[in-house]
Amino acid sequence: MATGPTTGTDGRPAAPTGTARRRLAMGALLVLAVGWSITGLEVTVDRLLGAPGDAWDIFRRMFPPAFAEAAERGVVGKVFESVHIAWIGTLIGALASLPLAFLAAGNVAPAWVRVPVRQLFNVIRAVPELILAMILIPITGLGPWAGALAIGVHSIGTLGKWATEAIEGIDEGPLEAVAATGGRWASSMRWGVLPQILPVVTSQWLFRFEINVRASAVLGMIGAGGVGSELVSQLVFRNFPAVGAVLLMTIVVVLAIDTVSAAVRRRIIRGAGRAPGDVVGGDRNAAVLVDLTGIGR
């Protein structure tokens, strides 16, 4: 329609046309969506106004946290049990997903293998750990092994997807070099691909471990081992100081693991001798997005 920038009377370029209308449409859509959603949530005015107070009340009653009581009940051991579950689960996921990722990558696997393996990853990712644990508990019995297996199986989905993306992003040169020496498919994977992806994949495993620590804490809530069971039982008794202690212990352990794991990941990806946080701009955002989503750049 318009050709070239139209100039207003005061010499300023005119605001682009249509933006206001589009904004209005978007705004109306959002308001409609929220309005429709709120109708389903049993919201009443006094509930809405009372909720922050109720939440604050519970939060306040958690102080001071009853550490002695919690320690007596073995909460410390339970928190570490969650960490053990996450570790074993991550290892199961890692060991199962790595070979599968080679079969799912577009540059090293034929389409008839690739498509089903990718769909397998998608299906696995769609089933939450909690549901997997429910299915596994009848076989393994209540306890940490059900949780570890559930986490392991679920991790195959994400780890496989991330590793596939790592393989698809490699430099093809080494592959050609192996092919030129007459290597078979397995050798080209071992010598052409694996050394390139290993640092990235290891850091993906560590990142998944961080996620899994949280997931395994949650799994305890349905009896699959770890700290979740303590939280639930203390909440049932409305023993809020003990709840506070359980929460604080979980937070401390989770934060400690996050910090250590992030440092190790940084060391693996960037190597020694550089100050942390020195990657600027777009790289860093892309890294975070890939970290959290596995969506790729």
Next chain:
Amino acid sequence: MNGPTVAARPTRPRPGARTWVIVGVLITYTVFAGRQVGFDISTFWNVWSNPLWEKFWPVPWDWVLDWHNVLDPLLETFQIAVVATLVGCGLALPLAFIMSPLTSPNRPTMIVSRSVMNVVRAVPDLFWAKLLVTAVGIGAFAGSWALSVFSLAVMVKLFSETVDGADPRPLEAARATGGRHLPVIRTGVLPTVLPEYVAYGLYVFELNIRASVVLGLVGAGGIGRVIEAQRQYFRFDRVLGILLLVFVVVIVIEQVSVAVRKRLV
């Protein structure tokens, strides 16, 4: 050694002592953790003799596709996810600006808000749900609260990284004109980060749909409530039907959202 020059093969680098120590520690820990969780390899073949498997089939589609049984709670799941995404992302916008060194009003506020958000993120999502169910009662209301907190935590993490990496030059220009803090951010930073904000918002919506499926397991409303009830009756065929339906819906939403996000960024 003379004669034809055959280059000596370079010696293969040997891993140092530190590597061995690290490997040793990791293996020891793995064995220890394996014993702690009761690692039992026989489960891998016993899985196939699980008496539950036959309960999964056939899927009673007429029950699953019933409005009252499944579709209504599924809609509730959506409503939770929509509200939680909007509340969480809405709060995340100012918080992310406070948390980024580029746009923070002052250092103490930045440090305090960063630490608070780190702690919030360290609490697993279903712990939030359980706590809020205890606080405000069972139902979708608690669920949308819990998911709002979760969205806020994820969104702030993603978006504050974007703000950290924003181009500082428009900001400097706006400051140089003598603008106050808020207008400076509004004109200097917001336009450059807005597309990513919307993209992350969509991503958080995807996460919320997935997360709200399990919220019901702790009494926080949505489709998980139905899954939990049917599981207690051992109606795994119905559970499978619900899961398949949810899977299809999640995939469709993800495809749309990924397409929109690609266009945005």
